[in-house]
Amino acid sequence: MKFEYQKSALVTEEQINALAERLEPYRQHLSDVAERIDYAEPESSIQLPFDEDLITRVKKLADTLRTPTLQYVVVVGIGGSNLGAMSVYEAIAGSMNLLIDRLPKLLFLDTISDERMTAVTRQLVNASTIDDFAIIAISKSGGTTEVIANMEALWHNLEEHYGDVSGRFAVVTGEHSKLWQAAENRAIQKISLPDPVGGRYSVLSAAGLLPIELAKIDTDQLLQGAREAVKDGVSKDLSKNHALVSASLNLLHLQAERSMHNTFLFSPKLESLGKWYRQLMGESIGKEKDLDGHTVHAGITPIISIGSTDLHSMAQLYYGGPDDKFTNLVYAFEGNVNEVPAHLQLPGLVKEIQRKSLEQIMTAIIGGVKAAYEEKKRPFISIQLESITPKELGYYLQFRMIEMMYLAKLMNVNAFDQPAVETYKTATQNLLKSA
Amino acid sequence: MKFEYQKSALVTEEQINALAERLEPYRQHLSDVAERIDYAEPESSIQLPFDEDLITRVKKLADTLRTPTLQYVVVVGIGGSNLGAMSVYEAIAGSMNLLIDRLPKLLFLDTISDERMTAVTRQLVNASTIDDFAIIAISKSGGTTEVIANMEALWHNLEEHYGDVSGRFAVVTGEHSKLWQAAENRAIQKISLPDPVGGRYSVLSAAGLLPIELAKIDTDQLLQGAREAVKDGVSKDLSKNHALVSASLNLLHLQAERSMHNTFLFSPKLESLGKWYRQLMGESIGKEKDLDGHTVHAGITPIISIGSTDLHSMAQLYYGGPDDKFTNLVYAFEGNVNEVPAHLQLPGLVKEIQRKSLEQIMTAIIGGVKAAYEEKKRPFISIQLESITPKELGYYLQFRMIEMMYLAKLMNVNAFDQPAVETYKTATQNLLKSA
Known part of the structure; x- marks a missing residue:
């Protein structure tokens, strides 16, 4: 640079x-702060790139979601929970990523929008099997209205078409959030965000890395x-x-x-x-x-x-x-x-x-x-x-x-x-x- | 409202x-000014919605470009030459218009961008015949670097694949521009923009109406x-x-x-x-x-x-x-x-x-x-x-x-x-x- x-x-x-x-x-x-990986300071986001355990966990979770036919990864998040992944994805996949052949594609469901939900649902129900898609819901607090409402509405739409799709969902959230506990109860895959790392500093946490890894972008680099x-x-x-x-x-x-x-x-x-x-x-x-x-x-x-x-x-x-x-x-x-x-x-x-x-x-x-x-x-x-x-x-x-x-x-x-x-x-x- | x-x-x-x-x-x-259609005032853009001759000419040109298999209409313009059409198109076709089935799609080539040009070219050369696409180049002055460069580069890419594609091009420009004359010489279809109507006031001129009409959006409404x-x-x-x-x-x-x-x-x-x-x-x-x-x-x-x-x-x-x-x-x-x-x-x-x-x-x-x-x-x-x-x-x-x-x-x-x-x-x- x-x-x-x-x-x-x-x-x-x-x-x-x-x-x-x-x-x-x-x-x-x-x-x-940069010398440690203790997530004890508000500035701890600078520790993320050195956290080898984190990237190992991200890749492991990505491996369970990745299938030979994976076409669409829906990122359900808003603000800090998806802007980081979106910025890296679009910079690499291009401004016309929805048009070109590159797979898998990331689809971002951020705000509440009837037309977006309809468009995304339609793509996913036109797939051959549930292995063609994965959904990542991201909310650090686990209580973001748009994210939870979009996740539930999409899940409902998919279930109506495919039956049980819970294995295609993963959540990214704080370990002390209700979402973490709810995912635990329901046996949904999950990965944690460190408490002091807020949304706008979270691009190099699992919030950003998991979608980016699934989009076949080199997270190591x-x-x-x-x-x-x-x-x-x-x-x-x-x-x-x-x-x-x-x-x-x-x-x-x-x-x-x-x-x-x-x-x-x-x-x-x-x-x-x-x-x-x-x-x-x-x-x-x-x-x-x-x-x-x-x-x-x-x-x-x-x-x-x-x-x-x-x-x-x-x-x-x-x-x-x-x-x-x-x-x-x-x-x-x-x-x-x-x-x-x-x-x-x-x-x-x-x-x-x-x-x-x-x-x-x-x-x-x-x-x-x-x-x-x-x-x-x-x-x-x-x-x-x-x-x-x-x-x-x-x-x-x-x-x-x-x-x-x-x-x-x-x-x-x-x-x-x-x-x-x-x-x-x-x-x-x-x-x-x-x- | x-x-x-x-x-x-x-x-x-x-x-x-x-x-x-x-x-x-x-x-x-x-x-x-609103009482007349003389395009004699800087404010003459307010005369456009009353100009019945204009909409007739737009529809006639659209008819010649429209084919039963038309899938993509590429709008080559920048700033005022495409923001109007883009705003109406996206508001109606949706934020995920590149993903959904709706046809024809408008593709906007605005700035100079290698990745965009490659993406658009790829779509068009993957078409079955040249009837599957149309290209509208818009520049009032006829001398906008980005528009002319993009038009020539795209034309070249298409010609390499299909041979003569000149019938699939149309230009929207001022009647006194060099582009008007060049299109005349080359027998390229064209439609004019009134001299006093500048780009940012041109959405209801042919610059906006022609792409919007081709995208099957109700221009009368x-x-x-x-x-x-x-x-x-x-x-x-x-x-x-x-x-x-x-x-x-x-x-x-x-x-x-x-x-x-x-x-x-x-x-x-x-x-x-x-x-x-x-x-x-x-x-x-x-x-x-x-x-x-x-x-x-x-x-x-x-x-x-x-x-x-x-x-x-x-x-x-x-x-x-x-x-x-x-x-x-x-x-x-x-x-x-x-x-x-x-x-x-x-x-x-x-x-x-x-x-x-x-x-x-x-x-x-x-x-x-x-x-x-x-x-x-x-x-x-x-x-x-x-x-x-x-x-x-x-x-x-x-x-x-x-x-x-x-x-x-x-x-x-x-x-x-x-x-x-x-x-x-x-x-x-x-x-x-x-x-």
Whole structure:
């Protein structure tokens, strides 16, 4: 991963160094946490990539669900319980994964949706046998309304068609949840999530690893990348510690009136990776109160843009509108299959595209975007992935999670809770009673 | 469409009335424009739903492309050239349209992407005959790099497999563009876009109507809804003129430090509708200069949330973080196929869900969300569609386009240009030269 900010971010090295000094005790703490696998700290998600027992358990459970004819793996989860798996799956399987032949496919049932449930049910009941599918229900608390309702509705639909399908279900949940106990009582396969690892930090726990493994994506490489990011993320060497530098950049740009963080990803298959980060940043630092109990209404609003698509919808605002965003360009150069031929069907429309691969054209567009940001004096950094592989994705995900811990520390907020979501959950529960 | 703001938006009726008075000359102007079909004004997009000749030409062209075995219609466009068709198609065909049996399917080739091109090419070359697909290339200027490059690369791929496929192509472009002339020279089918109608206002032109018609979605109903929205949108009666009121609400909330507009759509199949509006607002009012030439850096940043998914990723920020957003909840109640059964497989996890339809649960969630916004004193309005039908979508799209004209007028900016995007286009062109 290439991380470049020196010329394009509106900061000085002195500012970064000052923040690094403030973060030094926390960096030391993270470094200590990374040495153990005890799941005793809120930061314990950084221990996951080193947990050999975990990956052994994930692969064992995957082996029991994997069949020679497995076509569909339905992931029933919402928010942190599926965004991680979705981001890795779509980055590898592509933005048109539902259309292409690649098997097994992951199907995500997140929100409650009659049309989605109908579509998924239809695929599964059109299968030959129950060995053609598996269902993974993920809820750390075991009490997420959407997940439990979707799981029960889908189970019911399948049972009506196939009879007993309980062997095709697995649950991923906390060992102290009611779901864990219910699965135990019903002899449903299960795998646990460590208590201190919250949903938005759970991509490298069983919540992410189990679906990813079943989708035939190399989890070992994913974890290898994540281990390297932990090593870099606890390093004192700022030229390696992109997480700490990126956290500092976010704070400095927020203090300079940039209330939005725009992740501009130059590939449609990275959109879910953007959404994963959106939750990570939105929930981790969007806080009513700081750690001292003062009301602060802290937060940066993370937004996502997809290049070059959104150049044709949002560039006008980004370059001409308010200077209130700090932009991260994220891209990789890869793939050179298709090109514009030498002999054009309709010549004379756009210059300089003949004999160029689509990749070359995209490279020019990214260069054009950088030049425009520079000309318009809008701050950005660029993050170039070597290519879009499990290893690079593992690095990126872990880099972002550590970044968010540093950023929350700088902002003096709790990176790991989400107290404000209780209000709508309570109101929803009351409305369900009277429905 | 039910439009409710009185209790939940932080405005007074006096404020709205004052803005309505300011807008009165422009409302009168729009009313006049709506009486004609001359495409002589920047606002002429509101004439499209009344243009009977247009729909006749669209249907005639669709008839020539439609075959008994048509499976895939590839829309090659970007930004305003495909977001409109995409938003209507996905709202009707569903969020899992690539997975389900519905035919013909629309496939969107927007950005340059090797993996997308490969996926689309593969589908088309796996067809039995060239009658199984059609390709629509859309570019008003005829010089959009991504569109022309994608069209040529796809054409080349298809020709290698099938030989001459030119009869399966159609272009949608301005009559004065080079693309129009090139298609003429090559005897490629074509249909025109009126000069004053820009991409983001073009959903009800041939750019949107041709793909939508081919996808077997009722364009007559779509236009019927749009005609009703024009009627309401030029009305002096504020209880009907949601476009004018909504524009006023946007301005008032911006003036009250809400720099973001959050469209919170409660169905995954409405995500593209959100993206369509994002372009409409982003490009129309995100402006460096106002109409008097003063540098203003005007703009509201439109963001999109999908309920209930994003309650599990962004609600913490929305309820606890900075009070810097004005939220529009958009939803419809429809579909009651699936339900949580009376007999649960894993009982005791979530209360009150047994025997509830998924729709009932979603209704409770929306109620919970509103209650939470009220409790947290964050401003919102709610827009309830009768159901998700072509007619309601036509109304919604037209309502939003008129809203944006009023809003730009209130902000004294040009709703129809996008001068700031030239910078990256020029830089890209220079880089292509040296690539």
